[in-house]
Amino acid sequence: MTPRRLRAALLSLGLALAACQRVPVAAVAARDAAVEPDRPFARLYAADAGDGRFSEPEWRRIRRMSPVPPLEPDPTNRVADDPAAARLGYALFHDAALSVDGTVACAGCHDPARAFSDGLPRAVARGRVGRRNTPSLWWAATHRWQLWDGAADSLWAQPVMAWEHPSEHGLSRDELARRLTARHGEALRAVFGADPGDDALAVIARAGKCLAAYLRTITPRSPSAFDRWVAGAPAAMEPAAVRGLQLFLRVGCVRCHSGALFSDGDFHAVRFPDDPAVGPDHGRLEGSERARAHPLRAQSAYSDEREAMFPPNPTSPEDDGRFLTPSLRGVALTAPYGHAGTLPTLESVIDLYAAGGTPAGDPRAQGVRDVFAEPFVLRGSDRADLVAFLRALTPGTQP
Ligand code: HEC
Ligand code: HEC
Known part of the structure; x- marks a missing residue:
């Protein structure tokens, strides 16, 4: 089932359950609309009770986002931990x-x-x-x-x-x-x-x-403000960052920037602009072929465990303009952003997502926008709140 269908099914299930409990369907729909009128992803969560700020399903997701688990062994490299x-x-x-x-x-x-x-x-x-x-x-x-x-x-x-x-x-x-x-x-x-x-x-x-x-040894040792907040220090994240986390979940950033590393490890087209000086960058469309041809690929004779990894999938046309979802831990230190570095600030990244990426047909971005990267409306302090949350993912950025 596609995520869209799943959402539709969950919604109608929710409405049906609400009907059984004799809550008027119209009232449920009105409540959902009042919660997040232009954030369809939010409705997945809206029904469950939580602590007022986050629903129970949201808490379950948040707990998967921290702490960062220890590194997994790398069987392709026998000196990985030497x-x-x-x-x-x-x-x-x-x-x-x-x-x-x-x-x-x-x-x-x-x-x-x-x-x-x-x-x-x-x-x-x-x-x-x-x-x-x-x-x-x-x-x-x-x-x-x-x-x-x-x-x-x-x-x-x-x-x-x-x-x-x-x-x-x-x-x-x-x-x-x-x-x-x-x-x-x-x-x-x-x-x-x-x-x-x-x-x-x-x-x-x-x-x-x-x-x-x-x-393997360079990952930061100190926890970020977000990690301390999840571990039970409510003052570790400023209120703006907590609101930013709500948005991060509700506008759907978390669909790709998921888990403790804020990355699903997969490739998506979010239509960040290329740099005209470089020309079109087709991303995964070329990367997959290069990985398959790489002389030191994980399945080559130079690997210490050739069977440990599956080879990359053959390229498909949908790979055009797809790039790896980057981790957002440390993102406060890594401006400018995107594969071509064309987005100078976190604010500019958020404005681009809200607009649904570089418009279709604009030659500065390749491929078709991922269904998970739906546009959304920024209200009031939303942009600043999202930035505050992203900054809270970098150790040393908040008291
Ligand atoms: C469909 C999957 C997807 C969704 C949804 C998504 N991202 Fe991304 N994100 C990516 C990919 C892929 C890139 C790299 C794009 C590129 O460079 O062309 C990226 C890049 C970024 C970057 C730049 C990181 C860097 O090091 O350059 C930031 C910041 C970011 N995303 C934040 C967000 C926020 C905030 C949201 C929600 C508003 C969001 N993302 C929603 C997949 C996604
Ligand atoms: C001229 C600047 C430059 C130098 C020198 C350089 N890198 Fe990089 N590194 C980059 C760029 C740019 C990328 C992204 C390239 C791409 O995606 O095509 C990158 C990507 C990487 C990545 C992938 C990270 C990820 O998240 O995908 C690793 C690992 C890396 N470099 C390690 C090294 C090592 C080890 C060396 C020295 C042998 C090195 N780099 C030298 C600029 C550099």
Whole structure:
């Protein structure tokens, strides 16, 4: 059953039950309309009793949003939780000598002070501007897919793309393997044993697995205001943020930004604008094919458990303009927003959602808007409340 049908069915069931209890149907409909006249998703929740601010079903959802559970093991990477591998990963992350002119390190774009993003619309290295916005790496270790379009299906496959990318580190595969062995050979042997011979990809996969081990250690330790609020500290979130959480649930943000990471791990077209300087970005339409062809994909010979993951689905035309739902934890630190960094502020993101995304037919956005991203009306303090809630998801933004 589609969510729309499910909602219709639940609504009519609710109305039927109300009729049995001799509550006039018109009264129920009037109450729902009074609660949220232009927020159809809210009606799913409206019927159940709660604490006045949130219904019982809303509370059940909220409790799934915090705390963040511990990382799951990664069977494709046997050194995923090896501290020596993570230490080497840290060194690799900061090593600018692993770039064509000695100026580019991962940390140059993924700045720890900005939740490992860079504050730029699109990434810049060696004077070149790339195609996409640099995402936070805080929760990258929890993702099934890496990159805005999911073009890598493991955390250890992703670094080779940055190392080889002409607008990032810009190294050829052989040169990269040579430098890795020359600069980090001893540490690599200490973690993995003897060198893998002249298979460049095997050397790169080992280095990628160490980077992945490091990235597994960088998730923030301190809880956000929202986490403290869910754990039972009512003063941790200001009233505006609590109202923002209500809206987040009722206008349907939570349909995609769900669970403790505020991401369903899936791809959706919400029609954020591309950057005209880059041209159309078709997102998942291309990412799925790239992931299937990636030499270090989770099912390649370089994986430590090839059967652990299903391969990506073949591309379908509906994938056009779909991007991975990003986590919203840390979002206060990662402006500007969207795959092309075209939305400067959280306010501008919310205005775009309220409008239902870039209009159909506008060439600056690809694909057909997802049915979950319905437009909605912003009233009074709604925009500020939603922003207050989004900010409460970043540690250190509220008292
Ligand atoms: C020039 C800036 C730049 C450099 C240098 C760089 N990155 Fe990135 N990183 C990006 C951008 C931009 C993206 C998103 C690219 C895309 O989706 O196509 C990204 C995406 C990622 C992701 C995926 C995160 C997610 O949530 O999908 C990981 C992991 C990552 N980078 C790790 C690294 C590592 C490790 C290095 C060093 C080997 C590195 N990056 C070097 C800019 C950079
Ligand atoms: C249909 C699924 C879906 C719904 C509903 C949805 N989002 Fe998103 N969200 C996404 C996707 C996909 C992206 C990435 C889009 C892109 O870059 O093109 C995104 C991006 C964002 C970003 C930018 C994050 C970043 O790091 O750049 C913010 C903030 C955000 N959403 C907040 C919200 C809010 C607030 C709502 C409710 C008003 C909402 N989202 C509703 C799927 C969704």
